[in-house]
Structures are given as C-alpha cells and as structure tokens.
C-alpha cells in the first residue's frame with residue numbers, strides 16, 4: 001500500500017512517526033511541515049519527528065463522505081462513519097487525525113493516544129488498489 005500523501009509520516013526504527021517542522025526562530029511547531037513559520041514568518045523551519053503519543057483534545061464523528069480528492073468514492077459506495085479528532089502532542093501542536101476505537105467504545109477526551117497506521121479505503125477506482133495507508137491515533141493500552 002502507498003501512503004495517502006507524501007511527507008506526512010515516516011518510519012523511525014520500525015515505528016511510525018509524524019513529520020512536522022519547528023521554527024528555528026520562535027519555536028512554533030507545525031504539522032504538516034510548512035516552509036514559512038505561521039507565527040513569525042521565518043523560513044528557518046526544521047523538519048522533526050513528532051512525539052508518538054499525545055492527549056485527545058476533542059473529537060467528532062465524520063458522518064459524511066470526505067472531500068475528493070483524496071476520497072474518490074461515488075455516491076453508491078457504502079460510507080462508514082469514523083471518529084475524527086485532534087490530538088495534542090507534547091511538541092506543542094494539535095494534529096487532526098482519524099481515531100481508532102473498539103466497536104461500541106467512544107474516544108475519551110484527555111485520554112493518552114498513540115500513533116498507528118491504518119488502511120484508508122479510497123473507494124471508487126483509485127489507481128493503486130483502492131486502499132492507501134494513512135495515520136490514526138488509538139487509545140494507549142497500558143498493559144500491553
């Protein structure tokens with residue numbers, strides 16, 4: 001499977017990591033990476049691998065079909081609602097992300113979440129097999 005977009009995440013020592021950027025001047029952190037700092041306008045943005053864990057800040061349920069692209073499904077495809085949230089990372093950035101929760105469970109605001117990679121069905125006839133990889137956050141299981 002290919003990634004849903006270039007440069008959003010990578011693998012470090014076999015574990016997925018989001019790729020963000022930190023401003024050399026004021027320390028602001030962005031995700032995804034940006035060429036210019038949104039806070040001070042500096043072009044001294046340094047790529048960094050964001051923390052694997054953060055806290056759930058808020059969430060909602062995506063009950064409608066995402067915009068195309070990247071979602072290419074037609075109106076006749078079954079669309080399964082999914083949880084969408086913001087996870088606050090210790091790097092000082094909020095990440096908009098899909099959430100992985102067990103059936104019948106709901107995400108809990110304030111819960112510790114960890115990064116994972118999940119298949120993302122594009123629907124329709126996307127050219128690389130209809131499924132790409134995207135990132136998501138899931139609740140940390142303390143006893144794992």
Ligand SMILES: [Zn+2]
Pocket residue numbers: 023024025026027028037038039040041042
């Ligand atoms: Zn800055």
